[in-house]
Amino acid sequence: MASSLAFADHDEPVGALMTLDLPADSPLLGLPWIITFGPLGDLDEWEPVVCGPYERPHALALAEAVVAEEQLMAVVEPLLPALSADEIRSEIAAAQVAAEDEARQVEGADLYGDFEDVIDEELDAAADEAGHGEPAEPPDEAEVRAGFTRIAALLTAK
Numbered sequence: 678m679a680s681s682l683a684f685a686d687h688d689e690p691v692g693a694l695m696t697l698d699l700p701a702d703s704p705l706l707g708l709p710w711i712i713t714f715g716p717l718g719d720l721d722e723w724e725p726v727v728c729g730p731y732e733r734p735h736a737l738a739l740a741e742a743v744v745a746e747e748q749l750m751a752v753v754e755p756l757l758p759a760l761s762a763d764e765i766r767s768e769i770a771a772a773q774v775a776a777e778d779e780a781r782q783v784e785g786a787d788l789y790g791d792f793e794d795v796i797d798e799e800l801d802a803a804a805d806e807a808g809h810g811e812p813a814e815p816p817d818e819a820e821v822r823a824g825f826t827r828i829a830a831l832l833t834a835k
Contacts, residue, residue, distance in 0.1 A: 692744025693717060696737065696753040709828045710736040712789045717748045730756045732824040742815040758832050808825040 699705055709730030716723060729736060735755075740751035759765045816824070 685727050692747055692749045692751065694737075694740050694744050694751045694753065696740075697755070702710045705755045707831070708733075708734055708757065709831065710753055711756050712736050712740045713752045713754070714740075714743065715752075717750045726789055730825075730828050731821065732827065734813070736823050738813040739821075741813055758835055760835065 682778075697705065710733045711727055711729035713725050713727050714732070715725035728739070731739065736753045740753050743749060744751045757768055759768060
């Protein structure tokens with residue numbers, strides 16, 4: 678997951694947004710997305726609030742709008758429309774394999790860092806300089822409802 682901090686006009690961080698860093702051709706981009714809002718720090722304890730599904734751009738813009746004004750953590754992630762318990766088990770197994778692969782990569786990384794990590798940091802810095810850290814304008818209610826209609830069509834076509 679990639680992290681993005683939202684800033685208010687007074688340049689103090691007020692919230693955090695976490696989402697997947699995906700390539701432009703990822704099939705996950707076309708899925709419905711959800712937003713989970715929770716406390717930013719350990720001092721607050723309350724049950725997370727899950728909203729959605731939304732189209733990804735709407736989810737990101739809504740999450741940014743909320744965390745820009747409040748000290749909250751927002752996690753924007755795809756909603757996998759699984760149709761059976763076997764499909765869910767398959768997704769869980771894939772996630773476990775990916776986590777094991779990542780753990781092996783971390784164990785095998787050079788003490789002084791991994792070249793790919795440096796490249797990722799440089800790309801993140803370049804994206805920040807290009808203005809990608811600016812909050813998007815949140816969609817209005819009509820845009821969100823139109824997105825719901827497209828998501829319903831997507832889910833019923835599966």
